[in-house]
Amino acid sequence: MEATFQIFLILLAALAGTALLARRIDVAPAILLLLAGIALAFVPGMPTVELSPKLVLLLFLPPLIYSASVAMSWREFKANLRPIILLSVGCVIFTACAVATATHYLIGLPWGIGFLLGAIVAPPDVVAPLAIARKLGMPRRILVVLEGEGLANDATALILYRFAVVAITTGLFSLPKAEGTFAAIVVCEILFGLAVGWLSLHARHHARDPQVEITLSLLTPYLAYWVPEHLGGSGVIATVACGLYISWNGPLLISSATRLQGIFFWDLMIYLVEGLLFLLTGFQMRLLYEKSKAFPLQEILITTALVAVIIIVARFAWVYPATYLPRLLSKRVRERDPAPSWRATFVVGFTGVRGAVSLAAALALPFTLPGGEPFPYRDMILFVAFGVILITLVGLGLGLPTVVRWLDVAKDGRSEHLAEHEAELAARREALDAALKSLDAITDDRELSDEVVKLLRARHENRTSQIPSSLDPAAHDITEAGAELTRELITTERKFIHILLRDGKITDETRRRIERDLDLEEASLSNREYRKIAL
Structure with a gap:
């Protein structure tokens, strides 16, 4: 227990230090966290830390999906539902089939294993790309589509993953049955997620206590996720539906005190969960390195490189037809939604970064078949999944800012x-x-x-x-100068209040009340600041 706690403290220290370094050198924190995890894994004396798939799929994933869903605008999600579905469902299935076909004909993997590998590496992770895209000021629609895809693609991949595992372990697979099961899972999870969202909001509204409401908000994603997952679904769709329902209906039912405290709580929680997840993913490199000694390294590297190339090419091969073909075939779509520029489409295609969900799915593979035989190609699948995460996160993640600047997408x-x-x-x-x-x-x-x-x-x-009366640079400069002076005055007030406390003229409770008002004023000031926009 003591060793586990020490490792946890080391991870927290690495998380904070890496985040500061990422800000200093202007690199997405997820990239540096993965590399830091790999470096820490090979530090002499550092114990091996194996990432539990249940930890990711049952503990980390629900709050990540829920938080992103609540932050998503239901109106924007609905307006971009067609491209989101085309990416989160169509592109995932297309990528899984492309990987299965390529690995079967070029490497000789069985169809079932190839499709299983494809389902594992098919869903992109949007944490790093979205962090970069927001910082670069890309068009809002690109951000909405990428975030919407990130919410739903895990569900598609995990359902395909379950079908593939069942087919390999039992030797039975029926496409019509799989399609019917997929549709039933989607419908039932949406209804269940909406019910959980309604129940959570009304329970929080009647509680009228910020601590109780935040506790209920923490329980909400796990209720929405665990029940469908336990019954054979993915849990992801229900969590997304729950989050979107709360996003749309919550503002009038959640109190201001709960909202202020809840924003801080959830921001910190998601920061820790995402950071620890990427660090722990990097830690798996040592375990995989030790396992790779049991079979030819060259074969693993070739398979990893092939799969990485296939998923990158498959995304581009899907994105362009999915973007422009519906507009060519339908006048209604063409008039309602004009085609985006090829540059914006290229950026969407370039964001195929894989993340910890792929590794967790690979780790969750059973060790043996029902007959007692070892699960075929398990270690190879695990190594390839990690290799694809490393290649796409570091390669595409580091290259995305250059691509965005080269294409000048931020101008749009x-x-x-x-x-x-x-x-x-x-x-x-x-x-x-x-x-x-x-x-x-x-x-x-x-x-x-x-x-x-x-x-x-x-x-x-x-x-x-x-x-501000306008957004012209002169008005911005005046507003900015006023904000800086106001901050200086708030700092002076804080120092004076501290002197009064030290001299015994006010109590600590009084000091805390005054400080809270000053904190809220400064936070409101930061929220009102307007950046100078290049025209």
């Missing part, structure tokens, strides 16, 4: 971001105008003292004055 997003900020300013002004009209109506209907009305109007005018 600049005008979009400008329009979004203009709409935000307009929404803020209109909301304040609506509040002012409501204040006028309340003043007429109720007997309010002049002091109360004067205080409310002063608050309203203060909030109105904090909204």
Whole structure:
């Protein structure tokens, strides 16, 4: 137990140090975390840490999927449902079939093993690509499509994975039966996820206690995931449906106190889960290196390189026809949704980074068949899955910023971001105008003292004055200068409050209340800041 705790502390220290280094050299943290995990695994005296597939699939995956689903806009998800389904279902199945065909004819793997390997390496992980894409200011639609794909593609891959394992262990497979089972799983999980989302929201609304509500929010993804997974489904679709339901219906049912505390809690939790997951994935390199000595290394390397090339090429081979063919065949689609540029499509194709879910699926393979024979090609599948993760995460992850800059895709997003900020300013002004009209109506209907009305109007005018009049560079500079000065004043207040506490003029409880107000003011200030947008 003590050794386990020491390893956990080492991982936390590595997570914090690697995150700081990633920020300093401007590289996606996931890439450095994977490499750091590999380096730590070979440190003399470091015990072998084997990543449990149940830890990933049952403990890490539900909150990751749920958090991303809650952060996703249901309206944007629905508006981009066609490309999301084409990628998360069509591209995953196409990639799995491509890997099965290539490994069967070029290497001689049995069809079942090839399809199983394809199902394991088919789903891309979007953590690293999305982190890079957001930082580069890419168009919103690319981000929505990639995030939507990342939410649903694990479900498709895990269902295919189950079919392949059953076919290998029993020797039986029926395509019509598999299609019917797939459709039933999708429908049932969506209904179950919506029910869990409704139950969670109403339970949290009636609790009216931030600590209880956050605890219930933590239980929600596990309830949505574990029940379908235990019954033979994937659990992913139910968790996505639950998160999207809460994303759309939660704002009016979740209190402000819960929202403020919950954002911090979930941000920290996802940061730790994602970081530890990539570190632990890197740690598997030592275990795989020891296992690779049992069979020809050259064969493993060739298979890994072949599979990596196949999944990269297969994604491009799917993305371009899936993007432009529906528009060529359907005038309705063409008019409703004009074709994106080939540059944006190329970026979507380039984001085929694989992650820890692929490794967890490989680790979850049984060691033996029902008859007692060893599961065929298990160690090779495990090594290839890790190799594909390493190649795509480091290769594609490091190359993505260069590709985005080379294609100048961010240029397409600049005008979009400008329009979004203009709409935000307009929404803020209109909301304040609506509040002012409501204040006028309340003043007429109720007997309010002049002091109360004067205080409310002063608050309203203060909030109105904090909204920039425009987004031109001069106005931005004034706003930025005011924000910096306000921060300096807040710092002065904090120092003075500390002096009063030290001199015994106020209690610690008083100091905490004042500090909370100052913290909220500074957080609100950061939220109101507007970056200078290159026009």
